[in-house]
Amino acid sequence: MTEDFMNQLQRIAEQNLADIEQAKAEGRAAIGFYCLYSPKEIAVAADAIPLPLCGTRNDPIAAAEEILPRNLCPLIKSSYGFAVTDTCPYFWFSDIVVGDTTCDGKKKMFELLSRYKTTHVLQLPQNQDPATALAPWRSELERFRKVVEALTGVAITETRLREAIRLMNRERSARKALMDVNKAKPAPLSGSQLLEILFKVGFLANWEKGIHLMEEITAAAKNGSFREKGAESGRKRILLSGVPVGVGSDKVVKIVEQSGADVVAFENCSGYKQTFCVAEDKDPMDALAEQYLSTPCSVMSPNKGRFDLLGEMIRDFSADGIIDLTWQACHTYNVEAYQIAEFVQKNFGLPTLHLETDYAESDTEQLRVRIEAYLEML
Numbered sequence: 001m002t003e004d005f006m007n008q009l010q011r012i013a014e015q016n017l018a019d020i021e022q023a024k025a026e027g028r029a030a031i032g033f034y035c036l037y038s039p040k041e042i043a044v045a046a047d048a049i050p051l052p053l054c055g056t057r058n059d060p061i062a063a064a065e066e067i068l069p070r071n072l073c074p075l076i077k078s079s080y081g082f083a084v085t086d087t088c089p090y091f092w093f094s095d096i097v098v099g100d101t102t103c104d105g106k107k108k109m110f111e112l113l114s115r116y117k118t119t120h121v122l123q124l125p126q127n128q129d130p131a132t133a134l135a136p137w138r139s140e141l142e143r144f145r146k147v148v149e150a151l152t153g154v155a156i157t158e159t160r161l162r163e164a165i166r167l168m169n170r171e172r173s174a175r176k177a178l179m180d181v182n183k184a185k186p187a188p189l190s191g192s193q194l195l196e197i198l199f200k201v202g203f204l205a206n207w208e209k210g211i212h213l214m215e216e217i218t219a220a221a222k223n224g225s226f227r228e229k230g231a232e233s234g235r236k237r238i239l240l241s242g243v244p245v246g247v248g249s250d251k252v253v254k255i256v257e258q259s260g261a262d263v264v265a266f267e268n269c270s271g272y273k274q275t276f277c278v279a280e281d282k283d284p285m286d287a288l289a290e291q292y293l294s295t296p297c298s299v300m301s302p303n304k305g306r307f308d309l310l311g312e313m314i315r316d317f318s319a320d321g322i323i324d325l326t327w328q329a330c331h332t333y334n335v336e337a338y339q340i341a342e343f344v345q346k347n348f349g350l351p352t353l354h355l356e357t358d359y360a361e362s363d364t365e366q367l368r369v370r371i372e373a374y375l376e377m378l
């Protein structure tokens with residue numbers, strides 16, 4: 001049964017490239033996105049196809065390092081490497097790409113990226129105080145709306161925006177329902193399975209197909225189709241927090257599983273941060289500005305929302321331990337790790353394992369030793 005779903009997912013993912021090619025031939029635009037702060041609804045409202053572009057693979061990093069410094073976050077190098085090697089079909093399909101002024105490395109990378117593709121950068125405020133940050137952020141979204149209108153030739157009306165918000169809220173709810181399956185003990189989905197499903201669904205141009213598939217998988221997982229009920233009981237339940245992970249940058253998830261524990265949930269941009277719905281009962285541009293600005297990422301100072309979310313998830317997913325993952329040279333998550341460990345210890349009496357690594361396999365055995373020692377201690 002598990003095989004069937006994973007094969008179905010693979011088939012849909014492969015068909016997706018043909019679907020995008022067809023849609024583009026029919027005149028639809030494609031817009032590539034690098035960060036969770038960029039509102040995809042504005043693209044969807046213009047009938048454009050939003051495509052996620054954050055690099056999660058190690059292969060293109062060597063090419064990126066010919067231009068970018070080596071001691072830069074692997075996510076930035078991987079994203080840039082895909083562009084310079086022209087090996088990502090989603091980058092290739094994108095008519096424009098959209099970034100945000102999040103961390104220093106990423107915003108400087110976008111300057112170089114603009115040599116390969118028209119790049120629109122949203123000037124993201126560095127704090128979430130509505131009194132100072134909301135108005136400039138809302139005007140940034142208005143500027144983006146005009147860019148998308150000019151690209152697609154579609155007037156992004158209030159009605160179109162409301163429809164896009166409703167559609168994306170359904171997608172977010174389906175994602176949340178899928179992830180929430182793992183609140184059950186033992187977890188019906190392994191961390192690797194969950195990550196692969198969320199990752200691949202994120203690329204689908206047909207949103208209805210993605211929603212339907214996630215609903216089917218959720219129902220099947222609840223019925224024990226992915227793991228036999230009771231077979232996995234007794235395994236420690238780990239919550240993975242910190243930087244985004246994806247297929248190709250999931251070595252920590254795999255090591256945890258090989259060490260006899262489960263990653264039950266992801267407090268990051270690949271997981272739960274994609275589940276927050278946009279309000280449907282107010283001006284759509286106001287609602288988008290408010291919801292997106294509140295994304296709890298370490299580039300914000302302070303970043304109170306991450307602590308609230310983490311606390312809620314530790315309780316809801318009955319976590320036995322927290323692994324806080326930082327990509328090498330990511331200063332914001334690295335510095336925040338101290339406060340995260342302090343928060344988790346004080347409020348839940350749990351130790352946190354902070355890991356700093358990259359996408360390469362060279363430190364796999366060192367990570368394994370640290371993870372096994374941590375699991376032993378829990």
Ligand code: SF4
Pocket residue numbers: 034035036037102103243244269295297298299
């Ligand atoms: S971790 Fe922060 S900067 Fe990176 S994709 Fe998520 S919101 Fe954007």
Ligand code: SF4
Pocket residue numbers: 073074075076102103104105106243244299327329330331332333
């Ligand atoms: S992981 Fe850190 S350094 Fe890398 S892109 Fe995200 S915020 Fe920037």
